Amino acid sequence: MYVVIGGGAAGCAAAFVLQRAGRDVTVLEATADIGGRTRTVWRDGFGVEVGAIYMLNSYERALALLESAGAADSLEAWSPLAGLWDGRALHPMRYDYIPSFFTLPMLSVTDKLRLMWRALQAVVSPAPEPFETDSLAAFDRGEDMESWARRRLGDTLFECFVRPLIEPSFGTDCRDLSVPYLQGIMKRAHRAKFFLPSGGMGELCAALTRDVKVELQTEVETVDAGADKVEVTTSAGEVLTAEGVVVATDSTSTASILASSLDGDSRRTLTSAPYTSMAHVNLRWDEDPWPDNRFEMLLPVGPGPRPLLGTIVKTSQTSRLIPHGSRMTDSYFSSEATRSLSDEELISIALQHVADICGRDVPDPVAEVFSMDRALAVSPPGHYRAMKRVRDSLPPRIGIAGDYLAHLGVETAVVSGERAAQRLLTACGNPSW
Ligand SMILES: Cc1cc2nc3c(=O)[nH]c(=O)nc-3n(C[C@H](O)[C@H](O)[C@H](O)COP(=O)(O)OP(=O)(O)OC[C@H]3O[C@@H](n4cnc5c(N)ncnc54)[C@H](O)[C@@H]3O)c2cc1C
Numbered sequence: 001m002y003v004v005i006g007g008g009a010a011g012c013a014a015a016f017v018l019q020r021a022g023r024d025v026t027v028l029e030a031t032a033d034i035g036g037r038t039r040t041v042w043r044d045g046f047g048v049e050v051g052a053i054y055m056l057n058s059y060e061r062a063l064a065l066l067e068s069a070g071a072a073d074s075l076e077a078w079s080p081l082a083g084l085w086d087g088r089a090l091h092p093m094r095y096d097y098i099p100s101f102f103t104l105p106m107l108s109v110t111d112k113l114r115l116m117w118r119a120l121q122a123v124v125s126p127a128p129e130p131f132e133t134d135s136l137a138a139f140d141r142g143e144d145m146e147s148w149a150r151r152r153l154g155d156t157l158f159e160c161f162v163r164p165l166i167e168p169s170f171g172t173d174c175r176d177l178s179v180p181y182l183q184g185i186m187k188r189a190h191r192a193k194f195f196l197p198s199g200g201m202g203e204l205c206a207a208l209t210r211d212v213k214v215e216l217q218t219e220v221e222t223v224d225a226g227a228d229k230v231e232v233t234t235s236a237g238e239v240l241t242a243e244g245v246v247v248a249t250d251s252t253s254t255a256s257i258l259a260s261s262l263d264g265d266s267r268r269t270l271t272s273a274p275y276t277s278m279a280h281v282n283l284r285w286d287e288d289p290w291p292d293n294r295f296e297m298l299l300p301v302g303p304g305p306r307p308l309l310g311t312i313v314k315t316s317q318t319s320r321l322i323p324h325g326s327r328m329t330d331s332y333f334s335s336e337a338t339r340s341l342s343d344e345e346l347i348s349i350a351l352q353h354v355a356d357i358c359g360r361d362v363p364d365p366v367a368e369v370f371s372m373d374r375a376l377a378v379s380p381p382g383h384y385r386a387m388k389r390v391r392d393s394l395p396p397r398i399g400i401a402g403d404y405l406a407h408l409g410v411e412t413a414v415v416s417g418e419r420a421a422q423r424l425l426t427a428c429g430n431p432s433w
Pocket residue numbers: 005006007008009010011028029030031034035036037038050051052053054055218219220221248249250253257278280372375376401402403404407408409410411413
């Protein structure tokens with residue numbers, strides 16, 4: 001038997017690969033639901049994403065696994081109309097259509113020429129695979145993303161192009177992040193496309209574990225490796241014996257679960273891996289107050305940092321997660337705002353932001369705050385190399401997976417899960433892989 005600990009995207013991808021290789025596999029998940037940070041929860045007919053919202057066409061492994069699971073049909077192309085809000089006006093653009101940047105009035109002719117030149121350069125220059133730890137590690141020169149982007153693109157392009165794209169997604173300042181991920185996505189930016197699972201992101205893990213045994217509310221305490229077997233002990237005291245184990249939890253839990261297999265350096269690397277906290281405010285109106293407003297992303301631009309990073313807007317015209325004639329917004333907050341502001345303050349800022357942009361005299365919505373301590377894995381300079389060292393130091397029958405091995409994102413999690421499962425199959429003498 002093989003055991004996967006953690007039922008998020010990384011764990012479910014690992015379980016799917018093991019099950020498809022003909023192995024008997026069980027997923028042990030601490031909470032009452034599968035999905036981790038890809039869960040969709042339902043509130044009075046509205047589907048609310050607890051974590052991830054969208055996938056990109058560069059999520060090649062996640063898309064391939066969904067297809068192999070027979071669930072690719074549920075993916076819908078999404079070309080969101082974004083509004084860059086400079087405090088006075090809303091400037092429309094689409095992140096999946098680079099020419100729309102050239103219409104932004106805050107960019108000078110020099111900025112536009114520079115953007116074009118850098119975009120062309122990015123296409124022909126070597127760049128890392130943006131979801132592979134080893135490839136990202138090879139491109140990490142120790143510089144932070146903000147200095148690199150300001151140096152190459154200039155201040156205005158940094159504020160209007162890089163910051164509004166990266167900071168709402170990563171929940172942190174660009175100066176906390178290393179460069180390789182940005183290099184990887186800039187190379188692919190000219191052909192970027194967004195996808196949404198029509199029934200919500202929760203469909204991903206549900207599809208991957210359709211034929212896998214899942215034990216919910218089963219928290220694992222320790223994993224101990226022997227020469228030809230691994231013992232898994234749950235917090236209820238149950239002991240399972242497995243041929244191989246993938247630990248697919250957050251980095252701190254992984255350090256604790258694998259305490260007997262990790263050297264001091266690896267333990268320190270895992271316990272100190274940075275995550276941002278992130279709150280998001282979900283606002284729901286049964287009757288859409290702005291039926292003519294077509295914006296699907298509201299992104300503040302200009303010098304940061306700022307508490308509110310961005311808002312995703314869903315209506316029944318753009319999403320199947322929304323009842324007919326209604327509207328829902330999700331506003332995402334920085335780590336600092338998440339830690340320092342009360343729920344009431346977060347709701348009031350989110351409502352003000354949406355009202356400033358969409359229109360005043362807003363009827364009261366139903367409001368709910370979702371908050372996570374370890375929301376988004378951060379990848380500062382040097383992070384990828386440190387994680388590669390940890391992963392490679394483990395006994396062969398133990399694999400680790402999770403977005404923290406590279407940086408946040410569904411594809412990173414899926415790739416890490418696939419790699420961990422393949423490693424186990426090799427270590428356990430899999431003839432058919
Ligand atoms: C607000 C937000 C928005 C996001 N938006 C996007 C987006 O649009 N697109 C995108 O690609 N990514 C997005 N992400 C990031 C993405 O959701 C994550 O990178 C990815 O889902 C992480 O998957 P994972 O499997 O590594 O971790 P998790 O999903 O955290 O899974 C870990 C699982 O392990 C379980 N677990 C922990 N400890 C134990 C234990 N001891 N025993 C058993 N089980 C345990 C947990 O309960 C959890 O289910 C977003 C994240 C957040 C928070």
